[in-house]
Amino acid sequence: MxxxxxxxxxxxxxxxxxxxxxxxxxxxxxxxxxxxxxxxxxxxxxxxxxxxxxxxxxxxxxxxxxxxxxxxxxxxxxxxxxxxxxxxxxxxxxxxxxxxxxxxxxxxxxxxxxxxxxxxxxxxxxxxxxxxxxxxxxxxxxxxxxxxxxxxxxxxxxxxxxxxxxxxxxxxxxxxxxxxxxxxxxxxRNSVAVLNGKETKEDLFNLGEDIFRYFGLGCRNVSKLFVPKGYDFKMFFEAIFSYKDVIFYEKYANNYDYNKAVFLMSLYKLLDNEFLTLKEDSSYSSPISSVFYEFYEDLEEVKSRLKTDEEQIQCVVSNDLVENSISFGQTQKPMLWDYADNVDTIKFLNSI
Structure with missing residues (x-):
């Protein structure tokens, strides 16, 4: 052919x-x-x-x-x-x-x-x-x-x-x-979002799509937030409230209940809206129904961290705070030329 x-x-x-x-x-x-x-x-x-x-x-x-x-x-x-x-x-x-x-x-x-x-x-x-x-x-x-x-x-x-x-x-x-x-x-690999507190409610609503699509099971789902020191999560929780029906799906609800219980028994401090928990953690890979977050004081340090850890990261979401980042709500809508792990599969096949 x-x-x-x-x-x-x-x-x-x-x-x-x-x-x-x-x-x-x-x-x-x-x-x-x-x-x-x-x-x-x-x-x-x-x-x-x-x-x-x-x-x-x-x-x-x-x-x-x-x-x-x-x-x-x-x-x-x-x-x-x-x-x-x-x-x-x-x-x-x-x-x-x-x-x-x-x-x-x-x-x-x-x-x-x-x-x-x-x-x-x-x-x-x-x-x-x-x-x-x-x-x-x-x-x-x-x-x-x-x-x-x-x-x-x-x-x-x-x-x-x-x-x-x-x-x-x-x-x-x-x-x-x-x-x-x-x-x-x-x-x-996991995906992260970098916020600076200037995001609109629409931005944060779209971030919910990046978090909850496919119940968070994909490597392109955002599982970690970088937020400025002192960040108030109130508008974030308000913006993602429309995703609340996810908790009515039994498999997701079971994960929410289990992971929340594990966190609480370990005496971790949590932010919780009854269908998503936020936990301060330096790791990238959060369990289903939870997103990790980390405070930063200098955006340049975040950029350096992401560069160092690039082999652990699939996508970065932001309002152009990080070079080559993806707009909010777009992680699960890759184009044909958006290669997994940034490895050009056609170039690889042509080299064989």
Whole structure:
């Protein structure tokens, strides 16, 4: 398959995904293969929470719409225009995917295929149905995808390179097992927000999106705040109050109750609004339903700290207080050219 043909198939996939939203699924008669896939996808979305309790309809639809917005001709053309592609024999690229949020591994899947390579996919047990469905849709668009996409149930073998996503613990295994092939090994990362007290209520409301989307399970979710010494959290709590319904979701509520109890038994001082706890802590990785915070006196010290700890950080959110930071509310809306861990996956694949 030519790269143009592959690109056009992903554009068609984007049009297919664009039919589905939390408000209403609207069938577009111009979308290819709807007679085969539309109703089945609606059913799969409805079943997603039974496959993974964190995959509520709201979260699954958000992910689907994010990919529908990304897979447009304009976005794909802009993304790929930054690279020079040489025709070469396709490499077999192994993917070991995470499963913390819906379709979290789809960017790697897309990148391998759109560069003309073949993909060997080992899904997480927590997110194995959605990506397989989208692969079937691609194969129906062009049967040649069937020889380019392989889902692996057992041991991953026969690859020329590997992209593996896991925890800091599993990364040590990945580093050893894949040491003899080109690889990208992703570890735990967290996202932070840097505030200066001049944020508007709208800014802080949007920060709530960065905190609560996907229940805080993603590496792009803000789990740590840097705030100026003496910062008053009153407006922050007022701004995020509209996210209060998160506590009515049982799995989140159980985490809130448990983590709050652990903190209190340890005699930690907490700020609490009955659905989120704030704890002063120098760490980046806070548990579900909690966000850590740290006071600062000099913004330059924060910038230096973030530079030193850049391998632990996925995103930085601020009102341009930190270079290359992301606007409030945008962490879970990455563009195709926003690479995980700032590692250019296409550049990596082109170098093999």
């Amino acid at each position: 030519s790269k143009i043909e592959i690109k056009n198939c992903f554009i068609d996939l984007g049009k297919f995904l664009n039919q589905f939203s939390l408000d209403k699924n609207i069938k577009n008669e111009d979308v290819k293969n709807n007679e085969i896939f539309f109703d089945s996808f609606v059913e799969l979305i409805a079943l997603s929470q039974s496959h993974n309790g964190w995959f509520t309809p709201e979260q699954v639809y958000f992910s689907i719409q994010s990919w529908a917005n990304a897979l447009t001709e304009e976005n794909l053309t802009k993304w790929l225009s930054a690279y020079n592609f040489e025709e070469s024999k396709p490499k077999k690229i192994g993917l070991i995917l995470a499963g913390n949020i819906p379709l979290v591994g789809f960017h790697d899947f897309l990148t391998v295929l759109i560069t003309g390579n073949d993909v060997l996919v080992k899904t997480s047990s927590n997110d194995q149905h959605l990506i397989k469905f989208l692969a079937k849709y691609l194969i129906t668009l062009d049967e040649r995808f069937s020889s380019k996409i392989t889902f692996v149930e057992g041991k991953l073998e026969g690859f020329d390179a590997v992209i593996a996503t896991g925890s800091n613990n599993t990364s040590r295994y990945f580093d050893y097992y894949f040491k003899d092939v080109p690889n990208i090994i992703r570890k735990n």
